[in-house]
Amino acid sequence: MSEGMGDDTRSEVYAELAGVGPYGVRPGHALITMVEPHPGHEYAYNRWYEDDHYYAGAMAMPWMYAGRRWVATRDLQELRYPEKSAVAQPVTAGCYISTYWITDGRYADHMKWTVGINKRLNRDGRVYQDRTHVFTAFQDHEATVYRDGAAGPRDYHALDHPYAGLVVEVIDADGPEQRAELLEWLRTKHLPKRLAGSAAAMVTVFRPTPLPGDRMTYVKQVEGVDTRLTLLWFLEEDPRERWESAFAGLDAAVVESGLGRVELVAPFIPTVPGTDRYVDQLR
Template sequence: MASVGPYGVRPGHALITMVEPHPGHEHAYNRWYEDDHYIAGAMAMPWIYAGRRWVATRDLQLLRYPAESAVAQPVTAGCYLSTYWITEGRYGEHMRWTVAINKRLNRDGRVYRDRTHIFTSFQDHQATVYRDGAAGPRDHHALDHPYRGLVLQVIDAAGPAERAELLEWLRARHLPGRLKDSPAAMVTVFRPTPLPVDRMSYVKQVEGTDTRLTLLWFLEEDPRERWEACFTGLTEAVAEPGLGRTELVAPFIPTIPGTDTYADQLR
């Protein structure tokens, strides 16, 4: 695989997975995911070159909106978020590998069952918008740079034909204005791709592959510090031009690797 094909540094694709451990299984899930699955089920695979885990404590969950979300019901579901960058142009090869290794992990009893996938999909990179122009980390640094928070925003365009118009409005008009003087250094924009038919049965097929956009806001401060000033009103802002509907705005903070910090603050 290494002798031919793309081998750049751009995050051409991402795996974004938001999961809810079942009540009473928070610590066990966290240890399984961090000690085993984060590595064997993701980082050890070809063409994944960066990853980071995030957590929403109960107070962060209660900041989420809209209440009637097409992504999470209830809107507080999904305490843990994992994000991974995949080398541009290597999605197909990576997908064949990940399906095979996850089938093996399942056979070997290394898949934790007491969890629910709330929002899990592979996604293609569409745009990155920076607050400070050429200054600061690039998008391929985003999962390695010590950002203090992340906001996941999911938007459904009015229809397949409107998604391109929505993307251009976000890239050229909406995001530059929202980023100015905000704690977010950049926003990456992705669109989901369908999961293969031979995916693991516990992961549901991706919805909105022809209409949805996923935004990751990378924050230089805790999202709680300026939530009201900077991250409320995104539903109205997207609805105003009539291009789509915001289905989720959800803040997270980074986990602390090797610890169960925050696992007792999820309920």
């Protein structure tokens, strides 16, 4: 039996904690983590993440209430741009991405648990080491823009609704003031125009937050805390269906705005939980 797994679970504390603090459904925060398994370790990594880490290292934690894994097969990786990305080097790195929603106002509480549980998982040999974190960050929710207004799923449904694809877009502004202008332009002009008549039902916009000093050493500190925005486009069809017309020019639109530069546009499709589907299509 692993150390610390005795009968004392301090169960009385759970009843006390349930009666205090925010407990809404809004996704006030997110964990977005894009990872590259090392060559030759794709199957083992996938099984570890699906069979253990997705639950013990994520969904079982307090206030992390929704999650979804996504995968980029080789043909999807080759659609990514720009070629020289500040997020992924090379731009094809990071064939898996996981997205999780955290209850608004519960970020600090969740972080205390996640640091503690990851130390325990490492101590117990339950962390798969043959992988590289390409883009991992906790993020604060800034906006959600919907294609259909009040109709359809809300952002808190996004990781449970059976969306057929995800496009991750990362934009860097020149500074904090420019990021505020960029966010306003995205929210009121650019995204409503792009969403109209498209296969994307919504776009959620987040800004990264710094990781705690006692984070795991294999996760690098977050870049662009004051300047970066992360956009998640939730698609009702495979991103390959209308890639050229819908997503190939996102960088040009941002450049034309004069408010920032696109550092990553990357399409994904959902994994099939409990299977190794797509693992043989990563390379």
